[in-house]
Amino acid sequence: MTRTLRVPARIVSVLALVISSSLVVVAQNPVPFISQPLVPDAVAPGVPGFTLTVNGTGFVPQSTVNWNGTPRTTAFVNSSQLNASIPASDLTVPATAGITVVNPAPGGGTSNMVFLLINTPTSTVSFRRRDYSVGGNPQYVATADFNRDGKLDLASANYGSGSISVLLGNGDGTFGSPTDYGAGSAAQAPIVGDFNGDGKLDLAVPYWPCSVAVLLGNGDGTFQPAVNYSTGCYATDGVTADFNGDGKLDLATANQGAGTVSILLGNGDGTFQPHVDYAVGTEPTGVAVGDFNRDGKLDLVTSNYGSNTVSILLGNGNGTFQPHVDYSTGSNPGDLAVADLNGDGKLDLAVPNQGTGWVSILLGKGDGTFRPHVDYPATVGNIAVGDFNQDGKLDLAGGTGNSVGILLGNGDGTFQAAVYFATGSRPWTPLTADFNGDGRLDIATGNFNDGTLSILLAQPPPPPCAVCSK
Numbered sequence: 449m450t451r452t453l454r455v456p457a458r459i460v461s462v463l464a465l466v467i468s469s470s471l472v473v474v475a476q477n478p479v480p481f482i483s484q485p486l487v488p489d490a491v492a493p494g495v496p497g498f499t500l501t502v503n504g505t506g507f508v509p510q511s512t513v514n515w516n517g518t519p520r521t522t523a524f525v526n527s528s529q530l531n532a533s534i535p536a537s538d539l540t541v542p543a544t545a546g547i548t549v550v551n552p553a554p555g556g557g558t559s560n561m562v563f564l565l566i567n568t569p570t571s572t573v574s575f576r577r578r579d580y581s582v583g584g585n586p587q588y589v590a591t592a593d594f595n596r597d598g599k600l601d602l603a604s605a606n607y608g609s610g611s612i613s614v615l616l617g618n619g620d621g622t623f624g625s626p627t628d629y630g631a632g633s634a635a636q637a638p639i640v641g642d643f644n645g646d647g648k649l650d651l652a653v654p655y656w657p658c659s660v661a662v663l664l665g666n667g668d669g670t671f672q673p674a675v676n677y678s679t680g681c682y683a684t685d686g687v688t689a690d691f692n693g694d695g696k697l698d699l700a701t702a703n704q705g706a707g708t709v710s711i712l713l714g715n716g717d718g719t720f721q722p723h724v725d726y727a728v729g730t731e732p733t734g735v736a737v738g739d740f741n742r743d744g745k746l747d748l749v750t751s752n753y754g755s756n757t758v759s760i761l762l763g764n765g766n767g768t769f770q771p772h773v774d775y776s777t778g779s780n781p782g783d784l785a786v787a788d789l790n791g792d793g794k795l796d797l798a799v800p801n802q803g804t805g806w807v808s809i810l811l812g813k814g815d816g817t818f819r820p821h822v823d824y825p826a827t828v829g830n831i832a833v834g835d836f837n838q839d840g841k842l843d844l845a846g847g848t849g850n851s852v853g854i855l856l857g858n859g860d861g862t863f864q865a866a867v868y869f870a871t872g873s874r875p876w877t878p879l880t881a882d883f884n885g886d887g888r889l890d891i892a893t894g895n896f897n898d899g900t901l902s903i904l905l906a907q908p909p910p911p912p913c914a915v916c917s918k
Contacts, residue, residue, distance in 0.1 A: 475554070476554050476555030476556075476693065476694045476695040477508050477510075477551040477552060477553070477554060477555040477556040477695055478505075478506035478508075478551065478555065478556075478690045478693040478694070478695060479506065479551065479555075479556065479557040479558070479559065479689070479690035479695055479696070479697055480504060480505070480506040480507055480508075480511060480549040480550075480551050480557075480558075480559040480690075481504045481505045481506055481559055481560060481689050481690070481737065481739075481746060482502055482503070482504040482547065482548070482549060482559050482560055482561075482562045483503050483504045483505070483738055483739070483786070483787070483788065483795060484562055484786075484787040484788070484833060484842065485562075485787060485788060485835065485842050486500060486501070486502060486547060486562055486564050487500070487501040487502075487503070488500070488564075488840050489562075489563075489564060489565065489835050489840060489842070490564065490565040490566070490567070490569070490835050490838040490839070490840055491539060491564070491565075491566055492566070492567070492568050492569070492838075493539060493540060493541055493542050493543075493566055493567065493568070493887070494539065494540060495536070495539055496536050497533065497534055497535045497536040497538075497539070498534055499531050499532070499533060499534070500513065500520075500531065500532045500533075500534050500547070500564070501529065501530075501531055502529070502530045502531075502532065502547065502549060502562075503528060503529050503788075503793070504528060504529075504549065504559065504739075505527070505528055505738075505739040505744060505745070505746050506527065506551070506559075506690060506693065506744075506746075507524065507526070507527050507528065507529070507530050507549065507551070508524070508527070508551055508552075508556075509524045510524075510551070510552045511524060511530055511549050511550065511551050512549070512550045513530055513532035513547065513548075513549055514547070514548045514549070514550055514558075515532075515534065515538060515545050515546075515547065516545050516546050516598075517546070517548075519550070520532045520533060520534060520535075521533040527744045528739065528742065528744060530549065539566055541566070542566055542567045542886050542887035542888075543566045543885055543886075543887050544563050544564065544565055544566065544882035544885060544886075544887050544888075545563070545564045545566065546561045546562075546563060547561065547562050547563070547564050548560070548561050548562075551695075553695075554695065555693075555694060555695020555696070556695050557642065557645065557690075557695055557697070558642065561592075563834075563880075563881065563882060563889070565835060565838050565882070565887050565888065565889065566887045567838050567886065567887030567888055568838065569837055569838045569839045569840075570837045570838065570839075570908075570909045571837065571909070572837070572909065573836045573837055573854055573856070573867070573906065574869075574906070574907045574909075575869050575890070575891065575904035575905060575906055575907060576904070576905045576907055577869070577870065577871065577902055577903065577904050577905075578621075578622070578902075578903050578905070579872055579895075579900040579901065579902050579903070580615060580623055580626070580900060580901045580903065581626070581899060581900055582604045582606060582613035582615070582626050582894070582899060582900065582901055583604070583606030583608065583609035583611045583613050583626070583628055583899065584606055584607070584608025584609040584899055585606060585607040585608030585609070585896050585897075585899065586604045586605065586606050586607070586613070586876070586894030586895060586896065586899065586900070586901060587605055587606075587607050587635075587636065587637070587876040587877070587894050587896055588604075588605050588636065588637035588638060588685075588876055588877050588894060589602055589603065589604050589605075589638070589876075589877075589879045589892050589893065589894050589901060590602070590603045590605075590637075590638040590639070590640050590651075590879065591603070591640075591879055591881045591883075591892065592640045592649050593649070594614060594616070594649055594665060594669045595616055595667070595668050595669030596648075596667055596668075597619075598619070599616075599617040599618065599619035600617045600619075600881055600882075600883055601614065601615060601616045601617045601623070601669065602614070602615040602617065602623060602892060602901065603615075603638045603640070603651060604626070604638075604894050604901055605631065605635040605636055605637060605638045605653055605894070606628075606631075606635055606894075606899075607634050607635055607636070607896070608899075609628070609635075610630065610631060610632055610633045610634065610635050610655065611628040611629060611630055611631055611635060612628065612629045612630075612631045612635065612638060612651060612653055612663065612671075613626035613627070613628050614626065614627050614628075614629065614669060614670075614671070615627075615901070616669050617883060619884070619885060620884050620885075621883045621884030621890065621903065621905045623903070627669075627670070629663055629671050629673075629674070630661075630673070630674055631651075631653040631655055631661045631663070631674055632653065632655030632656075632659055632661045632674065632676065633655055633656055633657075634655055634656035635653050635654075635655045635661075636653065636654040636655060636656070636683060636684050636685065636686070637653075637654065637684070637685045637686055637877075638651050638652070638653050639651065639652040639653070639654075639686045639687065639688050639699065640688070641688040641697045642697065643662060643664070643688075643697055643714060643718045643720075644664060644716070644717050644718030645696070645716055645717075646667075647667070648664075648665040648666060648667035649665045649667075650662065650663060650664045650665045650671075650718065651663045651665070651671060652686065652688065652699055653674075654679060654683035654684065654685070654686050654701045655683075656681075656682055656683075657681050657682060657705070658678055658679055658680065658681040658682070658683070658703075659676045659677065659678055659679060659683075660676070660677050660679050660683065660686065660699060660701060660712070661674035661675070661676050662674065662675050662676075662677065662718065662719075662720070663675075664718050675718075675719075677712060677720050677722075677723070678722065678723060679701045679703060679710040679712070679723050680701065680703030680705070680706040680708040680709075680710045680723065680725050681703055681705040681706045682703055682704045682705030682706065683701035683702060683703045683704070683710065684702055684703075684704045684732075684733045684734070685701065685702045685733060685734045685735050685783060686699060686700060686701040686702070686735065687699075687700050687735055687736060687737050687748075688700075689737045689746050690746070691711065691713070691746055691763060691767045692713060692765070692766050692767030693765060693766075694716075695716070696713075696714040696715065696716035697714045698711065698712060698713045698714045698720075698767065699711070699712040699714070699720060700712075700735055700737070700748060701723075701735065702728075702732040702733060702734060702735035702750050702751075703725070703732065704731050704732055704733055704753070705731075706725070707727060707728060707729065707730055707731065707732065707752075707754075708725040708726060708727055708728060708732075709725065709726045709728055709732065709735060709748060709750060709761065709769075710723040710724070710725050711723060711724045711725075711726070711767060711768075711769070713767050724768075726761055726769050726771075726772070727771070727772060728750045728752060728759035728761070728772050729750065729752025729754070729755040729757045729758075729759045729772070729774055730752055730753075730754030730755035731752060731753040731754030731755070732750040732751065732752050732753070732759070733751055733752075733753045733781075733782060733783060734750060734751040734781070734782060734783035734784045734830070735748060735749070735750045735751075736748070736749050736784055736785065736786045737749075737786070738786040738795045739795070740760060740762070740795055740812055740814075740816045741762060741814070741815050741816030742794075742814055742815075743765075744765070745762075745763040745764065745765035746763045746765075747760065747761060747762045747763045747769075747816065748760075748761040748763065748769060749761070749784065749786065749797060750772075751777070751781040751782060751783060751784040751799050752774075752781065753780050753781060753782070753802070755774070756776060756777055756778065756779055756780065756781065756801075756803075757774040757775060757776055757777060757781075758774065758775050758777055758781065758784065758797060758799060758810065758818075759772035759773070759774050760772060760773050760774075760775070760816060760817075760818070762816050773816075773817075775810060775818050775820075775821070776820070776821060777799045777801060777808040777810070777821050778799070778801030778803065778804045778806045778808045778821065778823055779801050779802075779803030779804045780801060780802040780803030780804075781799045781800065781801050781802070781808070782799075782800045782801070782802050782828075782829045782830045782831070783800070783829075783830035783831060783877050784797055784798060784799045784800075784831065785797070785798045785831050785832055785833045785844070786798075787833045787842055788842075789809065789811070789833075789842055789857065789861045790811060790859070790860050790861030791841075791859055791860070792814075793814070794811075794812040794813065794814035795812045796809065796810060796811045796812045796818075796861060797809070797810040797812070797818065798831055798833065798844055799821070799831070800826070800828045800829055800830060800831045800846050801823070802829050804823075805825060805826065805827040806823040806824060806825055806826065807823065807824045807826045807828065807831065807844060807846065807855065807863070808821035808822070808823050809821060809822050809823075809824065809861055809862075809863070811861050822861075822862075824855060824862075824863045824866075825865070825866070826844075826846060826853050826855055826865075826866040827848045827849075827853065827866070828845075828846020828847060828848050828852075828853045828866070829846065829847055829848060829876070829877075830846060830847055830876060830877035830878070831844055831845065831846040831877070831878070832844070832845050832846075832877065832878045832879060832880050833845075833880070834880035834889045835889065836854055836856070836880075836888075836889050836906065837856060838887070838888065839859075840859070841856075841857040841858060841859035842857045842859075843855060843856045843857045843863075844857070844863060845878040845880060845891055846866075846878065847871070847874075847875035847876055847877060847878055847893055848868070848875070849873075849874065850870060850871060850872070850873055850874070850875070851868040851869055851870050851871055851875070852868065852869050852871055852875060852878050852891055852893060852902075852904065853866035853867065853868045853869075854866065854867050854868075854869070869891075869904060871893055871895060871902040871904070872893075872895030872897070872898045872900040872901075872902045873895050873896070873897035873898040874895055874896040874897040874898075875893035875894065875895050875896075875902065876893060876894045876895075876896055877893070877894075878891050878892070878893045879891065879892040879893065883903065883905065884905055886906070886908075888906035888908075889906055890903065890904060890905045890906050891903075891904040892904075
């Protein structure tokens, strides 16, 4: 005899509510990403308050623009633009503000940092140099506040010694002695991000032949032992961003030996999923991120040393990417930089060509495609962007044999002739930041041949000459 269990209707309703509630998926806020430049990217001390425009990807209505870690009144324009009210009290003296965007939970997080300079424009630039010894064959350098004291620190990847050297900053442009951490053989470009969401900055370092080392930060300037994850082979460069919009930072590496980009989606606890690879051009040596078609989804670009091209991979917003589309550059492109170089709101590319001694500029059309490259003479291997003369126009800096070359920008995507400043022997990719807080951009570069870092502190212009005409 079959017996039927009769459940009262009230209990059925409660059970249905519990089951349906457990199936609700809460949308995650992405980790935001800021594109260069800020608008404006430099102001003179003592100016009135103004509205700062921040462009990027992954903004939400609750996003907040932070000024040196402190929130400012923020207006949401759309997922790619925010406006922040900057009061005159922030602008009284020469200084540099670190601008970040913070998205709230669920998901969310803090963006990359972009600098806003507070100083008077200059017609020329000059630097004062100091060198620091680090591990063998330093290449790429990264900067961040690893010990949370409000002063920028440095992390140098040392190819020859397979280590990361961390130098804590004193805030005046000088640095303490290096502390070294194992990072794997032939360590490449250090990548900075909060990979486990604990508010403490971590490091990821691609190393040869086919891995990336992740060193979780303790928040006091020290790091835990490396945990290793597989990538494509001979990764030389890498970036971090939230490629699938889940509020967890992911990794992308350019794999010179494999002709691929590896995507490692983050789990949010400092660990990463197995890499998924996407074909690009031959011998990719540099990789960068930006929203090239302005659809709110992060895209990738690689510079391909072996095929004299850049590869554009448009993102689908879920951590996957479309097949690459290539654009010609000069011969043997090195690392590359992404920014709006002509002020039209569309991201452009700057690509140094190691085979020709030129820098290729590819202006973006805003739909994910680029105009043919225009070349400027400059004997540089790898490149960075920044406004070195505080005129509101982005400039370029590139390393060469024993110096760094500066190409001042005209604001329309064209550049002036390079001016060179001495460094140690064989500088790698320049890093731009304000290490002494004077409102002018400085440069740090690892010098492969002599095991040093060169710090080039920007100098104020000379005072007007009262007797020159006499």
